[in-house]
Amino acid sequence: MRVPDIRVIAIPGIPEIKENDDLGDLIFGSATGAGLHVQAKDIFVVAQKIVSKAEGRLIRLSDCTPSPTAADWAQVYGKDPRRVEIVLGQARRMVRMEKGLLIAQTHHGFICANAGVDSSNVPPGIVSLLPEDPDRSAERIRTGLEIRSGVPVAVIISDTFGRPWREGITNIAIGVSGLHPLLDYRGQRDSYGQMLEATVIAIADELAGAGELVMGKTSRLPVALIRGFDFQPGSGSSKDLIRPEERDLFKN
């Protein structure tokens, strides 16, 4: 058996992304330019922020008129009411609005702070929204990379989310193309021959987290290449990672 040995490499040289940029083309060019010639089963972890920029998912705060609800809540916690309004607009439902924090379920079904609305690494006065359909974004980038490289790859769009009971945020997968995001061990046997019953690993989230380790937040490295991870290619969707309501023990 080959001993698993993975590399996680930041791709240097990705330029500042503007609306309508072709991310597949730019990532391929930067990887190749850095001597990282794309190989079959390479996995690209792409920060949500550059996807949102390429897709024009930016809003100017000054273009936004806060509703009374947003204005009231913002005033209590000393927040920008326009930003609160944008968060409310991105939410399918609000999960928590307390202690100055907005935890929302987005239209995609993700539960996260501020419905994914974020002002880091965008120009002052601007906030970014999550991509409209991050699986499609991932697919578009993957297709671009595959056309240029001639080999099958996978793409994960990642964003940093909080967790209810743990400090710190971690990168998770909000968009997936080219791999099954869950690795299901059910029906396999452990080293004692016992059936594994409840072991389904969210590998796409672990891959996103591994990518974050080389991306950083201040170093202009929004794409990581993960090489050597043996995954099952497939059409996959980030929706497979969202727990359906009937299995949710923590809905409220």
Place this chain on the structure above:
Amino acid sequence: MRVPDIRVIAIPGIPEIKENDDLGDLIFGSATGAGLHVQAKDIFVVAQKIVSKAEGRLIRLSDCTPSPTAADWAQVYGKDPRRVEIVLGQARRMVRMEKGLLIAQTHHGFICANAGVDSSNVPPGIVSLLPEDPDRSAERIRTGLEIRSGVPVAVIISDTFGRPWREGITNIAIGVSGLHPLLDYRGQRDSYGQMLEATVIAIADELAGAGELVMGKTSRLPVALIRGFDFQPGSGSSKDLIRPEERDLFKN
């Protein structure tokens, strides 16, 4: 600037672990035997299961007498009442007992399924408990590795936990020694010169997840070596990753 480039490697040749085994010694021997000579700032991700075995944290189901509470609940959901009793005994409080699932806060403060009680990769009729003090377990292994290698390293004890709203489980850090588990970007500036306000990354959890990608559940590879990740050495504790009650928006 050096482009971040990390390797995540499974350490082959770790033997079946028995009570009182010296994990630092065994990991050092297996790594060296595989040509992975320990280097400064190597990070070792060690699966909880082998730590529990080395520390004798195994219980025979037949040694356990279920309480009426455990027996009643077990009967409703068709579970083994002895196993339920053991879970209740490992819990500081029960967070959810529904749909056949037991979500508990452990004595350490972790919130997870079955209070960390697990029957995979242990002999039939036996369950494993979490280490009593996983930070101490990590420290002991780290000291063993440092004495033998002569270089500073870090150790993370990992376990797979579920998440409230996401499908699949991921590896997280339940014990940490030699690194700060949180990377705090607050006060640093993003690429537009704006202050980053709320960005604290749980790198120990991301490292644990990266380790899981090479460990697998059925392949007898319970230790991963992560090389090339530039971290801040420090005494660190997995307690830094547990959200204090006053900041918990999802206590009930």
